[in-house]
Amino acid sequence: MDDKFKIPQLLLRYALGITFLTPVSDRLGLLGAAGTGNIEWGNWQNFIDYTTTLMPVFDRPIVNILGGIATIAELFIGIFLIIGFKTKWSARAASLLTLTFIVFMTLSVGIQKPVNYGVFTASAASLLLSFIPNYKWSLDNLLAEK
Template sequence: MKDPLKIPQLLLRCALGITFLTPVSDRLGILGPKGTGNVEWGNWQNFINYTSTLMPLFDRPVVNILGGIATVTELIIAILLIIGYRTRNASAAASLITLTFIVFMVLSVGIQKPINYGVFTATTAGFLLARVPNYEWSIDRLLAKKSG
């Protein structure tokens, strides 16, 4: 039977991976300085300043650590999704981390920011991708074929 999700799951994997890769690149200054193009932060300091507004209960050093953990996690998720390795787990992790972002954003700055940033869409996309039965054109698929 032909798999109707063959191409959509690939596109969703790549789109979600890029959705995580872009803000990581922004906060590391790879996309340029703040205010150019669609650059939100432009550097780590601006990112931590913004993150501090989302986590007012935490001291600055804690926010810096949590921001670092989030950044590394987002980078790993992005890579795993794009190459299609442990896709189900990466998709679930994508949903959980973005759901966490939604909670912090809604409680601190209101519902409009997560809507503007597409965080609800990313959360839902991750949950949907985690339910796809087969990941064509992925390392997962190659490993499944190899193991029989």
């Protein structure tokens, strides 16, 4: 039987992986300084300042820890999706993480920000990816063959 998901799952994995890695690169200052080009934060401090507005119920030290956890999660999710490692679980984690972003963003700054940033799309696309039966051209597929 022909697998019609070969190319779509690959493109979806890459798109979502890049979607997770780009903001990590931004908040670590790898894409440039704040205020230049399309740079949202440009450094960790600006990222934590913004994250504090999204989580007003938490003290800044807690927000710093939660921001670090989210950044590490995004880094691993992005890499795992691109290489296709533990893809089903990475996609589920991506969907849950973005759903968490949706809730905090909506409660603190309104529904328009998560819509503008495509967080709903990323969450739904991640969930959809987790239901694809086979991840051709992935590390998962390569390891399953051995």
